[in-house]
Each structure stands twice: as structure tokens, then as C-alpha cells.
Amino acid sequence: MTVHILKPGMMSSLQDRGRYGHQHLGVSPSGAMDERAHRLAHLLAGNTVTQDLASLEITVQGPSLRFDAPALFVLTGAEMNASLDGQPVAMLRPTLARAGQALTMQSVKPGQGARSYLSAYGGFQVESLLGSQSTHMRVGLGGFEGRALKKGDQIQLARPLPNQEATLNKLQAVLDELRIYMPAALALAPRERLRVMLDQADLFTDESLELFQSQSYRISPASERMGYRLEGQPLQRKTAKELLSAPTCFGTIQVPNDGQPIVLMADRQTTGGYPRIGQVASVDLAQIAQRLPGQNLGFEVVTAEQAHALSARQEQAFTRLNDSLEPLRKALEQCVAQV
Known part of the structure; x- marks a missing residue:
């Protein structure tokens, strides 16, 4: 019932959709950087849409791990050339690991993203x-001992599969016949410009608002789970007046005094006093989460109504995917009933 970490990778931590409802107390939500990929892994591993179990968020360089009991797992997000006992593992596809098998992941393919997600049926026993299993590494909260994984760690599976050959063979037969139809709204089609809604636009000069929407920014090396710092021509404010601190969101774009925007990410601070020039639409948060320092991005302004419509379309796609995976969930329930 244990997953043994043989090699931790660059930074691997347990993350779910976040720790919400406590931001007024100074607790950052944290959670998966690419929530879309996390949710895909969660559903494709046979978990229900009403659950929010942690997946393993893997950054840039993948881990190696060994299953000491049978498990069903899924990989989503960035391609990291994963193999199970030397056999290639397909992305976005439920894979059955037998007891003793080792999963090995390499580095991300150039230009293919920054983060992968590994979800297991039933989740991990943490x-x-x-209200969340997410790891906030800055404060040592949640996940596995509040930190990134390291060599020698052992994580329990919450719902192990029976180590019975006949039962596992039946499950493998279901997986072989399983047809997965991925809605287009859940694909991560690369976008040069992220869609944003303007926020405190009246604080910035007209020239800066035009520059914000026309130039290409470079992601600074000083970027991580708290925020992505961008490098470009500085944006100018009309006045240098001080602002009251206000709540922040994933995707809030702040502009400090140097005029270089910062996109707040999963481990953001709970409040901020810098001017907010915009808010990244939720459907495009994965776009920046899957970019690495040194890469470029730009912004395209949309209305709140357009952003809400894009989000609704994505949610409808998740619902369709969840409904289509009912045969997989039934097969897994029958398998676990044999324990």
C-alpha cells in the first residue's frame, strides 16, 4: 500500500485545488499550479468529480518511485518520458502498476511545459x-510533512487495489478497451497572449495600457510558485499615490514601483498593496503555469463576460469527461470490492 520515492526529482509535492476559506486569516490557498492538468489526472484515475484528492505535482525533472502494491495511476501535464519497468507510459491514460514495479520520469521535453501531475485511484493517505491536502512549502503546511518529497519517503495509497492476478487481469482488460474522448476545451493549446481582464486601469497612463497589451514579456529567473516576475518595458502610473492593501487571487497582475508586472500564482500572499493592472482569466492560468523562466508571454484584454463564458465552457467539458468515465469507476469499485 506504499509508494516508495527512489529519486525525488527537482521539486515534487502533493497538491489539490487549494486551501480556500482562510485567506482572511492570512493562510494562502496554495494548490496545483496547473489546476486543469490536476483535475484531468484526478478524473482519469477513476476518482469522482465531487472529490478533490491531492495529486503529485512534478516540476521540470521527474521522480522515480516504486509501488509495493497494485495501483492505477495517470500522468497529465508536461511530457517527461515516463516509463514503468522500462515500458513507455502514455500521458492522459490510466495505467495499471503491479506490485514491485518502478515508475521513472525524466526531464520535460523542451517547449512541452513545466509541470506534470500524477494522480492515483483513491488518492494518497495524507x-x-x-480542508485541503495541498502542500505550502514556504510555511511547512499540509501535504507530506509540509515539504517537497525527498529520497526515501514512503507515501501510503488511500485505496490500494487487491494483489490478485485474476482480478487485476480483468481490470487491465477494461483499461485496454477503454475509449477516452477528450473535449477540446480541456486541451492546452499554446497561446502567445494570455487573456486578461483589466482591473485598476485608471491608475496607469494610456501609453502604458497600450504597452501592456502589445509588448512581449520575458519570464524572469526570479519566478516560482508564489509569483512570476515579468521583464519588459516598464509600465508607468499616472501618480505615485499609496494604495490600501486588498485581497489577491491566482492570476492577479500587480505592478510594483519598478513598472515590471508580477503575476501572482498558487502560493501568493493573501493581500497586496501594489496597483493591479489586470486579472488573468482562469482558463489561461495553466498557460503561465506551464511556462518556464526565459520564455515569453503577452496579454490580450477580454471582458469579464467573455472570461466567464470561457470558464463555463471548460466546466461543461469537465462534466462531460466525468460522465464518460463512469465505466472506469465501476470497474475500479468492483476491483476494490475483492480486497
């Missing part, structure tokens, strides 16, 4: 703190 404590939920403040």
Missing part, C-alpha cells in the same frame, strides 16, 4: 489540513 492528512487534510484546513
Whole structure:
């Protein structure tokens, strides 16, 4: 029932959709950087849409791990050339690991993203703190001991599969016949410009608002789970007046005094006093989460109504995918019933 970490990779941590409802107390939500990929892994591993179990968020360089009991797992997000006992593992496809098999992941393919997600059927046996299993590494909260994984760690599976050959063979037969139709709205089609809604636009000069929408920014090396710092021609404010601190969101774009925007990410601070020039539409948060320092991005302004319509379309696609995976969930329930 244990997953043994043989090699931790660059930075691997347990993340779910976040620790919400406590930001007014100074607790950052944290959670998966690419929530879209996390949710895909969660559903494709046979978990229900009403659950939010942690997946393993893997950054740039993948880990190696060994299953000491049968498990069903899925990989989504960035391609990292994964193999199970030397056999290639397909992305976005449920894979059955037998007891003793080792999963090995390499580095991300150039230009193919920054983060992969590994979800297991039933999730991992870790404590939920403040309603979430997410790891906030800056404060040592949640996940597995509040930190990134390291060599020698052992994580328990919450719902192990029976180590019975006949039962596992039946499950493998279901997986071989399983047809997965991925809605187009859940694909990560690369975008040069992220869609944003303007926020405190009246604080910036007209020239800066035009520059914000026309130039290409370079992602600074000083970028991580708290925020992505961007490098470009500085944006100018009309006045240098001080602002009251206000709540922040994933995707809030702040502009400090140097005029270089910062896109706040999963481990953001709970409030901020810098002017907010915009908010990245939720459907495009994965676009920046899958970019690496040194890469470029731009912004395209949309209305709140357009952003809401894009989000609704994505949610409808998740619902369709969840409904189509009912045969997989039934097969897994029958398998677990044999334990």
C-alpha cells in the first residue's frame, strides 16, 4: 500500500485545488499550479468529480518511485518520458502498476511545459489540513510533512487495489478497451497572449495600457510558485499615490514601483498593496503555469463576460469527461470490492 520515492526529482509535492476559506486569516490557498492538468489526472484515475484528492505535482525533472502494491495511476501535464519497468507510459491514460514495479520520469521535453501531475485511484493517505491536502512549502503546511518529497519517503495509497492476478487481469482488460474522448476545451493549446481582464486601469497612463497589451514579456529567473516576475518595458502610473492593501487571487497582475508586472500564482500572499493592472482569466492560468523562466508571454484584454463564458465552457467539458468515465469507476469499485 506504499509508494516508495527512489529519486525525488527537482521539486515534487502533493497538491489539490487549494486551501480556500482562510485567506482572511492570512493562510494562502496554495494548490496545483496547473489546476486543469490536476483535475484531468484526478478524473482519469477513476476518482469522482465531487472529490478533490491531492495529486503529485512534478516540476521540470521527474521522480522515480516504486509501488509495493497494485495501483492505477495517470500522468497529465508536461511530457517527461515516463516509463514503468522500462515500458513507455502514455500521458492522459490510466495505467495499471503491479506490485514491485518502478515508475521513472525524466526531464520535460523542451517547449512541452513545466509541470506534470500524477494522480492515483483513491488518492494518497495524507492528512487534510484546513480542508485541503495541498502542500505550502514556504510555511511547512499540509501535504507530506509540509515539504517537497525527498529520497526515501514512503507515501501510503488511500485505496490500494487487491494483489490478485485474476482480478487485476480483468481490470487491465477494461483499461485496454477503454475509449477516452477528450473535449477540446480541456486541451492546452499554446497561446502567445494570455487573456486578461483589466482591473485598476485608471491608475496607469494610456501609453502604458497600450504597452501592456502589445509588448512581449520575458519570464524572469526570479519566478516560482508564489509569483512570476515579468521583464519588459516598464509600465508607468499616472501618480505615485499609496494604495490600501486588498485581497489577491491566482492570476492577479500587480505592478510594483519598478513598472515590471508580477503575476501572482498558487502560493501568493493573501493581500497586496501594489496597483493591479489586470486579472488573468482562469482558463489561461495553466498557460503561465506551464511556462518556464526565459520564455515569453503577452496579454490580450477580454471582458469579464467573455472570461466567464470561457470558464463555463471548460466546466461543461469537465462534466462531460466525468460522465464518460463512469465505466472506469465501476470497474475500479468492483476491483476494490475483492480486497
